[in-house]
Each structure stands twice: as C-alpha cells, then as structure tokens.
Amino acid sequence: MATTTTTEEEEQEEYLQQLRSKATELFIREEWNDSIQTYSQFITLCTHHLSLPHSDPQKLRKSLCIALCNRAEAKSRLRDFNSALQDCDHALQVDATHFKTLVCKGKILLSLNRYSMALHCFKIALLDPQASGNSEFLVGYFEKCKKFEFLSRTGNLDLSDWVLNGFPGKAPELAEYIGAIEIRKSEISGRGVFATKNIDAGSLILVTKAIAIERSILVGKDLSEDTQLVMWKNFIDKVVDFVRKCHKTRDLIGKLSIGENEDELDVPDVELFRPESIGEMHSSDDIDVDMVKLLAILDVNSLTEDAVSANVLRKNNDCYGVGLWLLPSFINHSCCPNARRLHVGDYLIVHASRDLKAGEEITLAYLDPLIPLNKRKEMSMTWGIHCKCKRCKFEGEILFSKQEMKEIEIGIERGMDVGGLVYKLEEQMKRWKVRGKEKGYLRASFWSLYSEAYGSERCMKRWGRRIPALDAVVDSITDVVGGDHRVLKILMEELKKKGGGSGGGNLEMEKVFKLAREVYGKVVKKQAMRTLLELCIAD
Missing domain, CATH: 2.170.270.10 (SET domain)
Structure with a gap:
C-alpha cells in the first residue's frame, strides 16, 4: 500500500514538472495566452499539493512564486495589468521578498502610473543580493520612478531636449x-x-x-x-x-x-x-x-x-x-x-x-473661436451644444440690431477689400461705443479679415494708418480667446519682416514668447520654444 502511494506521488510530481516545463517553454516563446493557461493549471495543482501531508512545502512555495510571477509577466504583456498585479500580490503573500516578483510588480505599477508604489517595490528589490547582477537594469527603473513621481507631484515637465533633437524615436x-x-x-x-x-x-x-x-x-x-x-x-x-x-x-x-x-x-x-x-x-x-x-x-x-x-x-x-x-x-x-x-x-x-x-x-474650444457667430452656430450643431457664453450673447444682439454688421458679412462673402472692411468694422465699434472685451469678441470673430489685411503689403500701404496696429489687435483677441497658433504665426511673420526682436518695435521677442507659452504651454525652455515657433511659421 505504501509503495502504491509513493508511486502516485511520484506520478503527480512528474506531472507537475511537465506542466511547469511546458508553461516555461510557452513563456520563453512569448505565447502568452497559452502560457497563462498552462501556468494556471500548474498553480492550481501546486496549491493543492501544499495542503498534502507528505509535500515539500519549501520547494512547492518556490515553484508557486515563480509560476505566479511568470503568469503575471505574461498577463502584463497582454496589458491585463490588474489581474497581473493580483498574481504578484499572491506570490508576495507566499514570499514577501521574492526578488523577481518585486521587480515584476514594480514594472506593472509603473505601467499603471502608480509611481510611489512602484518606487517602493524597486527599493526593496535593490536590497536583495540578486540585485547585484541586475543593478544597472534596476537602478534605471528606480530612477525612472523617482523622476515620474516628482513630475506627478509638481507638474514640472520639460520636453526641451526632445524638441531640440527633432522629436527622435x-x-x-x-x-x-x-x-x-x-x-x-x-x-x-x-x-x-x-x-x-x-x-x-x-x-x-x-x-x-x-x-x-x-x-x-x-x-x-x-x-x-x-x-x-x-x-x-x-x-x-x-x-x-x-x-x-x-x-x-x-x-x-x-x-x-x-x-x-x-x-x-x-x-x-x-x-x-x-x-x-x-x-x-x-x-x-x-x-x-x-x-x-x-x-x-x-x-x-x-x-x-x-x-x-x-x-x-x-x-x-x-x-x-x-x-x-x-x-x-x-x-x-x-x-x-x-x-x-x-x-x-x-x-x-x-x-x-x-x-x-x-x-x-x-x-x-470645441469649435473654431476665430470665426463669426453664424458659422460657430452651424458648427455647434454637429457637437450638439448650444453655447450661451457672454460672447455669443453679445454678438447675437449686435448682429440682430446692427445692419452694418450684416453689411460687413455680405462684404466678406463678395470678396470686398479686406482693409476697407476692417476699417469699417473698427469705425462702427467706435460709434457703438464697443470697448474692452466686447471689442475683442468682434475682432476674434472677424480674425480672417484682420489676418488677411496684415498679411498683405498692398493692403497695409493703403489702410495701415487707418486700422489698429497688429499688436493691439493681438492683445484684444488673446484677452478673450487665449493663445492661438494662427495669431502667433502672423505675429512671428510680422516680427521677421521687422528684422527680428531688435528691430521689431512693439513686437519684441518676449511678447512672442509670452504668446507662444499660451499656445504650447510652459513645457520647453526658450531655445526649444524657438524650434516650435519655426514649426508654427512653416505650418
């Protein structure tokens, strides 16, 4: 009877070994789904054997940790991070200092953007004697976690090197x-x-x-x-x-x-x-x-x-x-x-x-803020929104009550002289006593007129002294719609005509950089911002 029992135990031990070997082979071949399935069979049997009186708990626990860790790795390759994390936690319940599992858990937590928890795993793993053979690899992950944890707390983001190097890789x-x-x-x-x-x-x-x-x-x-x-x-x-x-x-x-x-x-x-x-x-x-x-x-x-x-x-x-x-x-x-x-x-x-x-x-802005009210209303229908902002309300009242505004819109449709239309709009705003943000609302809505006028030498020779300076219009528009790359582009082009920052008068480079930060954000230093400005002009 004892011989029969021994034989059964040997057969079960052999079957466990076969399952583990098969799972490992599938894992090495990166056949993730099949390896997960086979590891699952092994883990179930291994857990069962741990409850048997004649088992070798130390050996089985070691095998169980490795199997859980490898299954977690396979799941993470399939981006099933939460289930992978559960396997890691299960393995660490068996052995709280299991080196490979700590590293695996750290990488999964990093993929889930849980930087502090990942950092903790890599810290513990670095204390393990096995870390000496993987020190460069582990220190790399540790430093990456430190950097990301700092950024997630402070928002101190800097993409300067990546931009200056031409967006490599x-x-x-x-x-x-x-x-x-x-x-x-x-x-x-x-x-x-x-x-x-x-x-x-x-x-x-x-x-x-x-x-x-x-x-x-x-x-x-x-x-x-x-x-x-x-x-x-x-x-x-x-x-x-x-x-x-x-x-x-x-x-x-x-x-x-x-x-x-x-x-x-x-x-x-x-x-x-x-x-x-x-x-x-x-x-x-x-x-x-x-x-x-x-x-x-x-x-x-x-x-x-x-x-x-x-x-x-x-x-x-x-x-x-x-x-x-x-x-x-x-x-x-x-x-x-x-x-x-x-x-x-x-x-x-x-x-x-x-x-x-x-x-x-x-x-x-879900839709273009630099177009007239009627076009914004048309576009808003596709979004299923009904904008009730102060700008839309003000423009609605102006367009409804002022015949001159309709004449300007008709002039745009007929391709009339843009400088003349800008002059007419500015004169009408004076008569209607439109000031402050309300002036910015209308200038933003008719930005296409202003940009075309400022971009035409012929137009500026004729109307330049009778229409507002570009920088004044830029200030009023950005005051109501914030930074916009099209406004930045024409500001840069005008600055280049003036010979750059030293000869640009009011259009100094610092003003351009201020607007550029509103468009791109404070994610790069000045030299990298110059690169983005060049791209803005080329666009």
Missing part, C-alpha cells in the same frame, strides 16, 4: 499629473472642471494618458469614409478590451456623459482619476460591457488630435488620431476658451491659455 513617456482642479456642477452644461487656485497662462492643468487611441496616416487632406469606419471600429475594440481588463477604467468611463440629462449626472471626485486611486476590486470575469452606453459615451467624449484647440508634437504631422482621455472629457466648450491641449504620443497635456482665477471654470 517614439514620443517620450510622461507622468500623469492632476493640478489644482476639481469637478463641479457647471452653468455651461452638466459638470465642468474648475481651478481651485490661480493658474498662470501656460501652466499645466493636467497630463493624462489615453485609455485608447487609434491613428491613420493621412495620404491627402481628408480620410476616406471607409478608413474612418475602420479607425472607429479599431478604436472601439481597443476601449472594450481595456474596459474588460480593468474595473477602474470601466467605472470611470461609466461616469462620462452620453449627451443626455446632463444636469442629473453625479459629480465625481477628481481624486478618483488619480492613478493611485484603486477603487473597488473585481475579477476580470466580472466586467461586463454595456455596448449601447459605451458607444454613446465614445460618440460624445472622444477627441481628435486635429482639433482647433490642440497642437500635436511629432516629427511628421501626417497622422489623424482619435482617442479617449477620461478627465479632459469633463472640460466644457466656450467660445472664449481659457485652455488648450497638447498631444505628445498617447498623452494629452492641458494647459492654461490665459491667466485663470481660483473658482473659474476651465474651458476648451
């Missing part, structure tokens, strides 16, 4: 950052994002990575309908895959608007969107996807990289991208926006394009 990884903001009920629509402190123009508001993003190379100026449909399907598939693997993502996406009953929606705490916020744990099998609701959410909240309020930093700007970024989805539209977004790889950076006061709502 892939876009740099960035640390997620949430500045002095909160989500509150908005007078504009539903919920909005508000500053909790004063924020200077150019300062970071938030940095966040896309839940999913899909890009396509632009062959011409526009994408074909078929290409757009393929992109949209691929984008949806990526979001669904992410949601099924991550309970936190599913819960946060569920808080976004579907474009209906905005005033009835709950206001989530902004802290939920920090990477360190874990939320309630679910297994991957528990995560169902309501496709009807998800499609409605993506339709309302997806952002494109080519938006008028956005700049994209990359070597060849020949791509069209659509993505979902969670926290920016709460930022409402205004025709007097005070923020812009910058795209760096899969990251979206939101910065103030005007000085913000504590309590002020942060807004982006």
Whole structure:
C-alpha cells in the first residue's frame, strides 16, 4: 500500500514538472495566452499539493512564486495589468521578498502610473543580493520612478531636449499629473472642471494618458469614409478590451456623459482619476460591457488630435488620431476658451491659455473661436451644444440690431477689400461705443479679415494708418480667446519682416514668447520654444 502511494506521488510530481516545463517553454516563446493557461493549471495543482501531508512545502512555495510571477509577466504583456498585479500580490503573500516578483510588480505599477508604489517595490528589490547582477537594469527603473513621481507631484515637465533633437524615436513617456482642479456642477452644461487656485497662462492643468487611441496616416487632406469606419471600429475594440481588463477604467468611463440629462449626472471626485486611486476590486470575469452606453459615451467624449484647440508634437504631422482621455472629457466648450491641449504620443497635456482665477471654470474650444457667430452656430450643431457664453450673447444682439454688421458679412462673402472692411468694422465699434472685451469678441470673430489685411503689403500701404496696429489687435483677441497658433504665426511673420526682436518695435521677442507659452504651454525652455515657433511659421 505504501509503495502504491509513493508511486502516485511520484506520478503527480512528474506531472507537475511537465506542466511547469511546458508553461516555461510557452513563456520563453512569448505565447502568452497559452502560457497563462498552462501556468494556471500548474498553480492550481501546486496549491493543492501544499495542503498534502507528505509535500515539500519549501520547494512547492518556490515553484508557486515563480509560476505566479511568470503568469503575471505574461498577463502584463497582454496589458491585463490588474489581474497581473493580483498574481504578484499572491506570490508576495507566499514570499514577501521574492526578488523577481518585486521587480515584476514594480514594472506593472509603473505601467499603471502608480509611481510611489512602484518606487517602493524597486527599493526593496535593490536590497536583495540578486540585485547585484541586475543593478544597472534596476537602478534605471528606480530612477525612472523617482523622476515620474516628482513630475506627478509638481507638474514640472520639460520636453526641451526632445524638441531640440527633432522629436527622435517614439514620443517620450510622461507622468500623469492632476493640478489644482476639481469637478463641479457647471452653468455651461452638466459638470465642468474648475481651478481651485490661480493658474498662470501656460501652466499645466493636467497630463493624462489615453485609455485608447487609434491613428491613420493621412495620404491627402481628408480620410476616406471607409478608413474612418475602420479607425472607429479599431478604436472601439481597443476601449472594450481595456474596459474588460480593468474595473477602474470601466467605472470611470461609466461616469462620462452620453449627451443626455446632463444636469442629473453625479459629480465625481477628481481624486478618483488619480492613478493611485484603486477603487473597488473585481475579477476580470466580472466586467461586463454595456455596448449601447459605451458607444454613446465614445460618440460624445472622444477627441481628435486635429482639433482647433490642440497642437500635436511629432516629427511628421501626417497622422489623424482619435482617442479617449477620461478627465479632459469633463472640460466644457466656450467660445472664449481659457485652455488648450497638447498631444505628445498617447498623452494629452492641458494647459492654461490665459491667466485663470481660483473658482473659474476651465474651458476648451470645441469649435473654431476665430470665426463669426453664424458659422460657430452651424458648427455647434454637429457637437450638439448650444453655447450661451457672454460672447455669443453679445454678438447675437449686435448682429440682430446692427445692419452694418450684416453689411460687413455680405462684404466678406463678395470678396470686398479686406482693409476697407476692417476699417469699417473698427469705425462702427467706435460709434457703438464697443470697448474692452466686447471689442475683442468682434475682432476674434472677424480674425480672417484682420489676418488677411496684415498679411498683405498692398493692403497695409493703403489702410495701415487707418486700422489698429497688429499688436493691439493681438492683445484684444488673446484677452478673450487665449493663445492661438494662427495669431502667433502672423505675429512671428510680422516680427521677421521687422528684422527680428531688435528691430521689431512693439513686437519684441518676449511678447512672442509670452504668446507662444499660451499656445504650447510652459513645457520647453526658450531655445526649444524657438524650434516650435519655426514649426508654427512653416505650418
């Protein structure tokens, strides 16, 4: 009887060995799904054997740790980070100082942007004797975590080297950052994002990575309908895959608007969107996807990289991208926006394009703020928004009551002399006693007239002394719509005509840099900003 029992134990031991060898082979061949399945069988049997009286617990625990760690690594390669993290925690319950698991957990936490927790794992791993053979590799991860943890706390982002080197290789990884903001009920629509402190123009508001993003190379100026449909399907598939693997993502996406009953929606705490916020744990099998609701959410909240309020930093700007970024989805539209977004790889950076006061709502331009009211209304219909900002209200009253405004619009349609139209508009504003921001509203709406006039030598020879100087118009426009790359471009071109900063009179380089910070944000030093300015002119 004892011989029979020994034989059964030997057979079970041999089967365990075969499973482990097979799982390891699949892992080495990077057949991740099959290796996960085989490791799961091994882990189940190994756990069972640990409960048997004649088992070798020390040997089994060591095997169990390695199997859990390798399964975690395989899951992380499939971007199933939350499940991978559970395997790491299970392994560390067996052996709290298991070197390979600590390193694996640190890398997964780094992928989830949980910098402090990742830093803790790498710190402990560096104390292990095994770290000596992997010191350069570990120190690299440790320093990366330190850098990202600092950036996530301070928002002290500097892309100067990457810009100066001509955007080499892939876009740099960035640390997620949430500045002095909160989500509150908005007078504009539903919920909005508000500053909790004063924020200077150019300062970071938030940095966040896309839940999913899909890009396509632009062959011409526009994408074909078929290409757009393929992109949209691929984008949806990526979001669904992410949601099924991550309970936190599913819960946060569920808080976004579907474009209906905005005033009835709950206001989530902004802290939920920090990477360190874990939320309630679910297994991957528990995560169902309501496709009807998800499609409605993506339709309302997806952002494109080519938006008028956005700049994209990359070597060849020949791509069209659509993505979902969670926290920016709460930022409402205004025709007097005070923020812009910058795209760096899969990251979206939101910065103030005007000085913000504590309590002020942060807004982006969903549609072009440098076009007349009637065109903005047409475009707003595609967004399903009805802008009720002070600018739209003022322009609506002017257009309704002033016949002269209609004459100017007719003049634009008929291609009349732009200098004359600018002169007429400025004279009418004097008669109507339009001052301050209201003057900026109208100048912004008819920016195409001003830019064409300032860009024409012939026009300026005829009208230059009778229309406002460019810098005065730039100041009034940026006062109401913040920094805009088109305004920056014409300012740079005018400065070049004057012979640069030393001969530019009022258009000194410092003024250009100030506007550039409003357009691009304070993410580069002056020399790198010069590179961006050159790109702005070339665009």
